[in-house]
Amino acid sequence: MIRKRIVFLVVPLAFALAALLAAGPALAAKGPIKIGLLTSKKGVLAKHGSDQMNALKVFREKFGDKVAGRDVKFFIEDNESKVALAVTRVRKLLTRDKVHIVMGGLFGSTGYAIAPLADRYKTPILIWSCPDDISKRKRKKYAVTYFSCSQPMHAFAHWVRTSMPNIKKVITIGPDYAFGYESTGGFQQVFEDMGGKVIQKMYMPINTVDYGPYIGKLKKDADALFITLAGAQALRLPKQLKEAGLANKYVILGNGTNTDEFVLDAQGDEVLGWISALIYSADIQTKDNQDFVKSFVKHAKKDPGYYAEGYYGGLVSIYKAIEEVKGNVEDKDKFFAALRNLKVATGMPAGPRASDGHGTFKMNVYVRMTMKDETGKKRNKVLAIIPNVSQFWNYKPDAFMKKPPYSRDYPPCKNCGN
Template sequence: MRIRPSLLARTLLGSALLAAVAAPASAQDKIKVGFMLPYTGTFAALGTAIENGFRQYIDEQGGKLAGKTVEFVKVDDESDPAKAVDNVNKLIKRDNVDVLIGTVHSGVAMGMAKVAKETGTLMIDPNAGADAVTGPMCALNIFRSSFSNWQPGYAMGKVAADRKIRTAVTLTWKYAAGDESVNGFKEAFTKAGGKIVKDLTLPFPNVEFQALLTEIAALKPDAVYTFFAGGGAVKFVKDWAAAGLGSSIRLIGAGFLTDGTLEAQGAAAEGLLTTLHYGDSLNTPRDNAFRLDYAKTYKLQPDVYAMQGYDAAQMLADGVNAVKGDMKQRDALVKAIESAKIDSPRGAFTLSRAHNPVQDIYLRKVSGKVNRNVGIAVKGLADPARGCRL
């Protein structure tokens, strides 16, 4: 059970947070945003999409929040957890940023969250789903605009059970995001009577799948649940199709398997079912406007990563506007973000006590080059935030 402190205790926590780090000099006339994202390697396209989405929202505000110019500083995190602490300290100590925006890789996000918690620096996680960021590592100054790894995994476990899938193999890279996504799937799937035949992994970012596909063919499960993203997802889906397993085994996964990857996957992805907090065919006025503006600006269709970046900027704006641009009012800024209802392209969402989105998880089916929404897998799904003590 999570402990909820009294208002007085939360006020004291907020005061400690404010005192933990001196307000940067830049806060007087501008708001300094530090992007710590992958700009090279497997997740490079994802980092770029997050930055694009964030900048789109800021541009819609005329490049300012509460009348203050927004300035950007960038660090390539290289999806390398070993470099996370040094990289985040560059942004905090060298560049004096007011807010950290990052990242994609869950292992890197854990390093970011550790430093953000220690220094009191405001952090908004626009992708990495590491459960611990809004679990044991939760803090008043740490927020997420995306998802926890548990959320889409749990939703797909429920979908699989509802569709009478009885046996499943799980397959992912051996790292935090993969482990936590698989655990979410297994929690819902086994609770409904499903059986996990075997958990298969390979080191990140290895993409040599052939031996694993051979093993899956021998195991003959009803379905394979996967967690891959970026270039790895492209390679896996193509290898899966080439192996011809789809005629007898259902391939399902967290939505990152097919989000931002369909162009490269081509016909190999046709018909795949995934669960995620966004889709390509929501067809709401809010989402249609977002997608049109993004396509005009960047000559690309937006994906879940762009949307999460966009919403990270919205969350920051809610806080900044509440304090009229005075970043020294950290406690009031944090409380404003906590209580915000975000008018997201995915559909409006609120934040849990642990600062993770409480949101609908969609079931999507690949049709052509679109992750078509075919319904809501779980409505208003809140991450359990196990270990959070806010």
């Protein structure tokens, strides 16, 4: 008797489970436009994620949840700073929420992991992190990237060679994964093509706690360090460089993520004087940017950095693409073509951007120096604007793509000696 009752328990349970699983929203004929957003609310990238969420607030406040006459619904997924989880979460956006476009991905490697999903589900993904090869050798039919990790660094190396000709020998330091290779590789490529020398290259795990051993190994005869930092590294390495008494020994160049506003307030005076380049700085003096900064500060009580601007700018781009197809995002090919060939002239805090025809965009690169303003607040003061930078810099795209992708071993370190 009892056993039977238990069996009777099992069957409804199974159906309850089925109901839960199938509880996805029924597909309306033409409901709202659905935008899927991937971010990180937990783990090492939690702060980047919270900047992104504040940027989303600013965006919605300004543009509302309506574009091209249709309602917009945002679906937010949290990958907890884990790349493997990003795949699962994006898949959920694509299969359960059936979004029309996905944007997101912190970490270059996330981009590589989620890009294949765009083609698999024939849904556009605006890969927000900057995986180089997704817009070069591993192009996808339905994926574009916001920019390419090496892109600002090409321009930066050119600027360094032209404006600081005394810097001839450089040591590069970077995190040991795609982003580090691409940032370092981009800098080294142009720097050495213009006669500079990279005399030592170091890659270190992103979760390195003690940088002492790396710092102890730095060659003494370099003029400058070119540093790329990701996540918590931005907090630790500058401190440890300073305590080793090396802060003033080298000129410090680097990727803008080193002193991005996500971490700038937490950093000490050790980052003052660091020169870096990126596609954004809160210090840009255009009206578009000043407005953005003002609204962002209202929500976040701090300046926006590239993690915030990029999210906002990505959303502006998506709205623009939706307008271009007159809201008909259901025609995925047309929608994606609009996104891929997009040209945004105004409304972007970081300035205009235009498609380069290869799956990413041409945009301004800002050379910034971290310094204190009159009030004692740290900012990334813009030293130079390099306009309309292509991911291929001045190289010919075809020739460029014939070379191997930037990696741990490429470009090789010809001048490292030993």
